[in-house]
Amino acid sequence: MTHPEVAILLGLMLAHLCGDFLFQPRRWVDSRQRHKHVSRALYLHAGLHGLLATLVLALAGSGTGMLVVSVLVVAISHALIDLGKAHLDPSRLRWFLLDQLLHLLVLLGVWLTWLGSLQPLIEVATWMATPPVLTLAGAYLLVTRPMAIAIALAMRPWSSEVSDPGTLVAAGARIGILERFLVLTLVLLGELTAVGFLLTAKSVLRFGDLRERNDRKLTEYVLLGTLLSFSATLALGLMVRSTPWSG
Incomplete structure (x- = not known):
C-alpha cells in the first residue's frame, strides 16, 4: 500500500x-x-457524514460515478445503523462499540472498493500471522483474564483472612487488568523506570486508605497481590522482549 492510499482510509x-x-x-x-425514524436529526446527521465523505473522496480524485455511489452508501448505511442503535439501550457500552465498528466496516468497504483490490486485507492478514504480532497478542491476552484468575488462585489461601475490602464489585480485577496492560506496555518499550513510578504511585494512593482502616492483614494482602501482579507481568514482558524476533 502506498502512503496516499492509506491517507484516504x-x-x-x-x-x-x-x-x-x-x-x-x-x-x-x-x-x-x-x-426514531421520524427524527429529522437522523437524516441531517447521515447527510453530514455523506458530505464529509464527499470532501475526502473528491480530494482523492474519485470519478463521479464512484463518488456518488460511495457517498450514498456512507449516508444510507449511517442512517440505518444509527436507527438500529436508537432502538437499543444507549447507556450500554457494547452497543456504542458495535455501532462504531459497523460504521468503520462500511468505510473500509468503501475504501477497498475505491482501491479496486483486496490486497490491503491480504497484507494485514499476513502481517498478523507473523511471530512478533502473535507473540504480542498472546502476551496482552495473558495479562487479562488468565492472569487475573491465576493471581486469584494464588491469593486464595489468604483471602478468607481478609475482611470486606469495601471496594466496588469487580473493580479490583478491572484495575488489575488495566494495571498489567500498562506495565506490559512499559516493559516492552524498555521503560522499566516508569514501571517503578507506576508501582510507587499505586502504593501512595493505597497507603492512605489502608492506614485509615488500620487492618494489617488487608494491607499485607493488597501488597502481596500488587507485587504478584507486577512481578508476573514484568517477567512476561521480559520474556517477550527476549524472543529472537522481538528485535
Missing part, C-alpha cells in the same frame, strides 16, 4: 470521527433516540 475515518463526535449536537442524539 485515514481521511474517511477522521471524517467519521468529526461527524459523530465533533459536529453532532447532543440534541440530535436525543431526538434520534426519542423519535
Whole structure:
C-alpha cells in the first residue's frame, strides 16, 4: 500500500470521527433516540457524514460515478445503523462499540472498493500471522483474564483472612487488568523506570486508605497481590522482549 492510499482510509475515518463526535449536537442524539425514524436529526446527521465523505473522496480524485455511489452508501448505511442503535439501550457500552465498528466496516468497504483490490486485507492478514504480532497478542491476552484468575488462585489461601475490602464489585480485577496492560506496555518499550513510578504511585494512593482502616492483614494482602501482579507481568514482558524476533 502506498502512503496516499492509506491517507484516504485515514481521511474517511477522521471524517467519521468529526461527524459523530465533533459536529453532532447532543440534541440530535436525543431526538434520534426519542423519535426514531421520524427524527429529522437522523437524516441531517447521515447527510453530514455523506458530505464529509464527499470532501475526502473528491480530494482523492474519485470519478463521479464512484463518488456518488460511495457517498450514498456512507449516508444510507449511517442512517440505518444509527436507527438500529436508537432502538437499543444507549447507556450500554457494547452497543456504542458495535455501532462504531459497523460504521468503520462500511468505510473500509468503501475504501477497498475505491482501491479496486483486496490486497490491503491480504497484507494485514499476513502481517498478523507473523511471530512478533502473535507473540504480542498472546502476551496482552495473558495479562487479562488468565492472569487475573491465576493471581486469584494464588491469593486464595489468604483471602478468607481478609475482611470486606469495601471496594466496588469487580473493580479490583478491572484495575488489575488495566494495571498489567500498562506495565506490559512499559516493559516492552524498555521503560522499566516508569514501571517503578507506576508501582510507587499505586502504593501512595493505597497507603492512605489502608492506614485509615488500620487492618494489617488487608494491607499485607493488597501488597502481596500488587507485587504478584507486577512481578508476573514484568517477567512476561521480559520474556517477550527476549524472543529472537522481538528485535
